[in-house]
């Protein structure tokens with residue numbers, strides 16, 4: 001008899017061990033299906049079951065008067081230490097916000113709540129970190145789709161730790177540069193948001209993002225122009241695909257003059273054709289779009305002595321004009337810099353106002369974060385300053401939908417960007433052709449779609 005009991009115990013132990021190992025292997029090799037079938041249902045039950053305690057602990061409940069009926073006088077109620085002396089009486093109870101059923105997402109779950117009277121989404125944002133700790137999740141993000149409703153999106157683990165795909169671009173002037181923390185692609189679409197500020201401390205991933213853009217834009221029928229105030233070390237290797245490159249302030253002044261002239265020519269072309277922007281022109285005369293990549297923006301504004309003042313004023317005014325009027329005439333800016341502070345002068349502040357696309361990598365000084373993301377939610381600033389140095393490429397992004405997100409760019413080495421620049425060198429329009437107006441795209445939208453399909457997948461070089 002004891003032998004049979006021992007054998008049964010052994011069998012049960014083996015079954016348990018095999019089940020645990022199977023679940024472990026399932027979780028390890030196909031996390032998504034494991035999460036949907038096992039993780040999510042357990043989590044949904046536990047979140048619903050513990051919501052009263054969590055809401056109370058995170059300060060999201062409100063006291064409400066309720067009639068209380070009990071058949072057991074003297075009971076200590078679960079809503080607080082209310083000793084019930086009568087069977088039927090009015091007592092103050094802690095009411096939690098109404099919670100819908102949590103729904104699974106790619107990296108966690110999302111749940112809608114009904115706010116209580118007097119609450120705003122900010123109350124939930126302020127409690128987000130406490131909620132994340134209570135639920136033992138990586139982060140909780142708060143959004144409000146309509147008044148009276150708040151959506152909490154929990155991520156189980158940081159989705160930005162590994163981001164390694166580079167899907168091809170499928171539309172003109174639109175590049176998928178990375179992934180948002182929600183799992184959705186992070187896209188830079190110059191036709192929707194024409195000018196961008198890309199800030200970050202050294203080694204935070206600014207140049208990598210420029211590499212991703214170069215790889216994405218190289219196969220497209222666009223002209224790329226570089227302003228490399230690091231003396232050309234960043235962009236010179238990409239010169240086969242650049243129509244123009246300025247590497248000193250004097251060259252920048254000349255190139256900016258050309259851009260302002262180009263804008264004036266396109267303005268008169270549009271005026272003659274009765275078009276408001278180049279996209280309303282017939283494809284046969286539509287000029288090629290120009291994407292201007294600026295590296296080390298601050299260098300354009302730094303003044304060593306007074307003799308440079310005129311040059312700086314000229315540069316700053318020209319850049320601002322391009323930013324103000326460029327959109328309609330197919331000239332787009334992508335300005336990167338370590339520091340974009342107001343101490344660089346009013347030119348930078350004015351330029352910033354024109355750049356509605358904002359990307360803030362890890363920064364050293366709070367002012368750069370404030371300048372880059374200033375008019376966004378203050379929580380975005382806190383998030384930007386909390387980006388760890390171990391995750392270069394992670395940034396806070398003001399998205400096209402008006403929200404802000406944590407995101408990470410795909411890793412694209414300088415070699416991959418150089419290869420893309422060489423591979424698509426024959427698509428580079430010369431600066432003379434562009435400025436003389438002899439370089440229309442000459443493609444219908446259908447041609448363009450076909451043209452863009454092969455996209456920017458650059459084969460890795462063979463090893464050895």
Ligand SMILES: Nc1ncnc2c1ncn2[C@@H]1O[C@H](COP(=O)(O)OP(=O)(O)OP(=O)(O)O)[C@@H](O)[C@H]1O
Nearest residue numbers: 200201202203204205206207208392393409410411
């Ligand atoms: N998205 C990413 N994923 C993985 N590694 C990245 C990513 N972005 C950048 N890195 C790594 O971080 C390092 C610094 O990146 P990068 O050169 O782009 O920084 P930076 O901000 O331009 O620095 P600097 O201002 O000094 O030029 C690079 O060696 C690169 O390998």
